[in-house]
Amino acid sequence: MNKEGMRLTSSVPWQESLSTGTEAVQDEVIRWYQETPEGKGYVPTMIWGTLQTEAYATVILGQVVDFLGVPNDVPAGVAKRMRRQQVLYDGEHHYAVVLGEQALYTNIGGPEVMREQLDRILRDIDLPSLTLGIIPATARVNMLPVHAFNMHGEQVHVELVSSGVDITDPGELALYRKAFDRLSEAALYGDKAKELLRKALAFWTDSSSG
Template sequence: MTSSVPWQERLSAGTEAVQDEVIRWYQETPEGQAYVSTMIWGTFQTEAYATVILGQVVDFLGVPDDVPAGVAKRMQRQQVLYDGEHHYDVVLGEQALYTNIGGPEVMREQIDRILRDIDLPLSSLTLGIIPATAPVDMLPVHAFDLHGDEVHVELVSSGLNVTEPSELDLYRKAFSRPSDAALYGEGAKELLQKARSFWSGARRG
């Protein structure tokens, strides 16, 4: 089964309530997978990065502006990375390290955050980064989060929740393909350091 709720309806009271939903979703599912090719996964985002992202959402959709409250909730959701009771297998595209969200200072801080979290115990986090030129045995797909028996997909106009078992199997397969192309450990750190050097030399735009 696939259900869809338009963002303007879901965010009609602002961003905070949706973040509460996501917190519950994360807390209730101990194992999760996420694939994000062009931006930083929400649970890695710094306060500054998340402020820019949620501000863009509010501006684009014309929903109530409660960005500070929404950002605070997004920061709260990140505690699942450190509680020792959850594990996340995350794959980012290298482009996510270069998509300019908020300018060089925000991006440097964001990459420093990921460099810190990449050393979390493997029982809590497995992080891979797909090099921009790596061959991937999979057609390009949209970002998605897979938790237990549900997949969440964010489209421009709405959020989709997918629960049909056959579709879930395809998402699991879709996650395994870019995972195989990703670099982990020291290889991922080298990509992060390269991006950090880029943003350290970049001028404020």
């Protein structure tokens, strides 16, 4: 990579950015969302943060705190994550999001948490602010397996195990847009996406009664 490209990609270790807890990072995410009226996200194995329920987000941020050993301010971080979801209802934003079907089955918090989470997605999937696609587990995708990423304006944010990476290099941004288009082409939308959600909801309902 050339020197210009190096300057346009920044990486910050999580233990640095979360040194005071999870709330400060959530404040930064709120700022991104408020400043960019349109965004895109690809999340193959978990639920996109801006659609997470309070219970689901509590488990996720609790795992972050436990794994990284950062200050435990999970309730404050969750409150801010819930606050950022206001962009789905203000009539000023739009987000195109693609989930992998696996995201509906990754066990975050157990059957009750998962049922509540899937109910929430079914409730919000028709919001004007949201275009939600789900890639079936057996779908043929014209794209090599790839990590999760979010695009806001002229920036891509990638979350690694050890750090968060922000990419603004134009050439790299073009590749992420191309990747998102290919992933979107493999996704199901509307009633077909709802069928996948209801199938997963039935699974978690059966799991809790078994």
